[in-house]
Amino acid sequence: MMIAGADYIVVGAGPGGCAVASRLAAARPDRIVVLLETGPSKPSVLTKVPLGIAGMVAFRGRHNYAYLTEPQPQLGGRRGYQPRGRGVGGSSLINAMIYVRGQPEDYDEWDALGASGWSWKEVLPYFRRAESNARGADARHGGDGPLRVEDLREPNPATQAFIEAAKQAGFRYNSDFNGPDQQGVGAYQVFQREGRRFSAADAYLGEDRSRYRNLIVLGDTKAVRICFDGRRASGVVVRKGNEDHVIEAREEIVLAAGAFGTPQLLMASGVGPAFHLRDLGIPVIADRREVGANLQDHIDYTINVRSGAAGLFGLSAATAAAMPAAISRWRRGGRGMLTSNVAEAGGFLKTDPLLGRPDVQLHFCLGIVDDHNRKLHIGRGYSIHVCALRPHSRGTVRLTSPDMRDAPAIDPAFLSDPRDLDTLVKGVKIAQRIMVAPALAALGGKPVYGSGRDDDATLRTLIRDHADTIYHPVGTCRMGSDENAVVDAQLRVQGVTGLRIADASIMPRLISGNTQAPTAMIGERASDLILGRNSAAISPMAA
Template structure:
């Protein structure tokens, strides 16, 4: 393949992998190039599900480990924003949780003018992408690219959490992607035979002769002839290269990377671009705006109960002994995604649907595991599912290799604090329920029975992202939106976006599955196929 192809996809996360492979599979007569900043190979820490404990916390080959600008409502702290780097994107370092969100999320998109994005219209794409070990049915797919399995080992601490939540009156839910999302239970995960099944393994594993994958190649920007996108510039091996697209360029670099690329290419707020010496191709004030993320508060508990992990000699010895069973049979403690269970609950029983999500983790997770504590324990996370606060992404430099300025403006809308306080109270009740109280945990911060004023202070001191940034290239039918409902970037020709940045509002849950759905749908929109009618993409 040459430096001229039919389609260029920038970013090899779930959205980019899905878009590129669907295009390559559907049009074998056309060539596709998939460009990725990070490396082609994963590390064993990524393949081992328990490796998330180390991958999320530190900057490295597979983690950008961004920081936010200081957050006034979090006491001036800088938030931490780990994002995956390499073939697979953030699916290389996340907790592998398979959640789609609520039907009302997508119906809300459609009602806001995003024609074609209602729940009934996106469900076929979720099903087409899915290979659920439980089999297919009206709501699930089997035989698709994304392998979804139940966790392979039972854990007594996970059992205790589910029982404690049920003791508080929350119903058991064996399938958060079933007919009802509300309730508590174990998560299904993106795994195959006990190993992480990242998006690159899912989509790129078969290989296609008309698909060229270029790793270790940071994109410098989109090339234009007047307002038509004609290709991209990228860095590789110390030199700048150009790649030309006969048909379209698709950006799938994520909620931070995609607006950064658009602005570096001349599409964004004109005054901001001029400040960085970037010629304006199209003045698009909303590029980088509308940033939304799930703000999360965590209760950490110290306890040496069975099934838990921590900074201890016992955990190290257990982990070393578990390497053999994991390699040979895909079994043992290394198969855990740490956040094994959780739930979707209401902060107020009068609400029509859940507005809080729980994640129960088999270890003390303090400041994204960057603050380590001796001994074992567990954590119960609670996040506000539909935040009202809106932030932005802006350039720190015209060079895309320099991290962008990320400002989520967490809790800038006071309604988010009120929801999170209710969630923290709810989480305290679950921790105090008999099943978890039997683990005899001691709180890392606070008393475990904190009143509202103390909870507000604890939230300001410790709350941060649960890693679901979206919305910075908002989709809509209004002229101010960044992309239209066919994902075409407004003001230019031949350029689309296919990642979580297009979400007009944040979905109620984890974002890997919805981002892959967006990539699946993007390919059909490019090809002029509607309704998920294209052939299923096999793993």
């Protein structure tokens, strides 16, 4: 039977939603917290297998919305692909599990743009509170938070070859991308426990999703509309099966449905650009023109190389022959090739030595990853991904209809600012230098596209033909202090009351790296803002 009301309703069970819901439940045991999730409460076994990302990202299914973008003029009119996690855990169920916070300057820029209280020194305690790093606690890392962070259990020899090749190409080794300096190349730390994916839901809700008695997790329950009493958010209309129900919120509603889902739900509820809502016949509660604007994402170009070297993955007899033993090893003790997150190593590098900080990120993957692994190639290989860390292009999310069951219109406007293409060309040339360095050249092989020593004009064509997202959309409900910001620095939606946002949509600028850890940090901080706390100095949650 559907619950009629709660003190707090959190919409969306990704990293931000799981963090804020669990922290509220822990701090207020006398309050009822309801966490709503469109996807299933209990994930499939495949989500536990780190290597499962190779299949889950590529296809629409139980755990993947698999959105398509609007045609992208600067990418030859192609529709981009936007996989997003579906289920309790959100995109932490299907991503590469990489633990990266970004650069301190990212958060200082937020603060300078009007997000007072979100500078690096102010968000670092929340990163530490959330983290349980297997290397132990120090001034920059947490040791007993809910998010388990570990080194990969069995790094692949090809991963070490990439790192050595990068060093041979003149780039320094970095053992900790979340340490004093992000610059360099090295292996990524991952959200993993004993060789198994440790999602945000595992971390904050418990692996059986029942850590707190006052936290009600409702899977397979879609938020259809926010109810308003005047301009106060008073409840959520949800669809369970074929029936709609209203869940009333006695205190606050927190949206954490992501950079696509959160603006979609706001607009479907009457909070957004009035001209757009009126075109769709939606009554306007609050005219907020920037809801769905300011979309930023990391555009990525992938160098794919065919190679039969040991350790690489692919559609091959060798990989198939190794799979039965690999499954057995993983099931028995969380060991073997299935513990790989595929993107085992990477780097943060400068395309110009005069730059103050890295402006491109590399991901080294142990297989050919062509069109998000949707275009398959016979044989094994590897890939080097290059993304522009701080894109200048800005896109939008708009409604296609008032019905939340219909996918939104996603337009990242990739490469609409020519500076992003310039950065990618320079970054790909760096990756090509690494590819021909002795340690990686020893793996042999041939690029699937291009020659591996391409000139600028050829690279521009290759990028337009093949580049796409590396899955870090943010910014569609921008935080700031100006009148056009969607949320203020307390994460309150401006123009209404009783409504906050706690996900990556609030980022004024895209951070320099992967977004799971920063999104969990936003959820952590959101809980303190709701509770009236001014710092992260409270007892950590048991991992």
